[in-house]
Amino acid sequence: MEMVEIDPKLFVTCRLCLDHLGVYQIVPNVQRQIKFCYDIEVDPFDGLPQLICKTCECILTKYTDIKTTYIDKQKTLREKLERNVVSTISRKKIISY
Numbered sequence: 001m002e003m004v005e006i007d008p009k010l011f012v013t014c015r016l017c018l019d020h021l022g023v024y025q026i027v028p029n030v031q032r033q034i035k036f037c038y039d040i041e042v043d044p045f046d047g048l049p050q051l052i053c054k055t056c057e058c059i060l061t062k063y064t065d066i067k068t069t070y071i072d073k074q075k076t077l078r079e080k081l082e083r084n085v086v087s088t089i090s091r092k093k094i095i096s097y
């Protein structure tokens with residue numbers, strides 16, 4: 001097996017900012033959030049840090065909430081539009097008859 005030298009400090013560093021010490025383990029739920037928000041893949045066996053710092057955890061939680069809200073609102077908006085289109089079409093039909 002090939003030996004790969006690593007910096008031990010890297011593993012206690014925050015995976016996202018690389019500036020602070022990581023304090024939270026990137027559990028599957030956090031892994032999904034990171035992918036959802038930033039499109040960054042974290043694999044438990046990728047040989048890279050598996051921790052995130054308090055600041056990044058806070059940002060990630062906030063960003064997840066904001067993104068989820070925005071997506072939900074867009075969905076609502078589209079549904080509304082679809083309903084309007086449908087109702088406009090049916091109204092037109094009524095008028096033409």
Ligand SMILES: [Zn+2]
Pocket residue numbers: 014015016017018019020052053054055056057
């Ligand atoms: Zn961080």
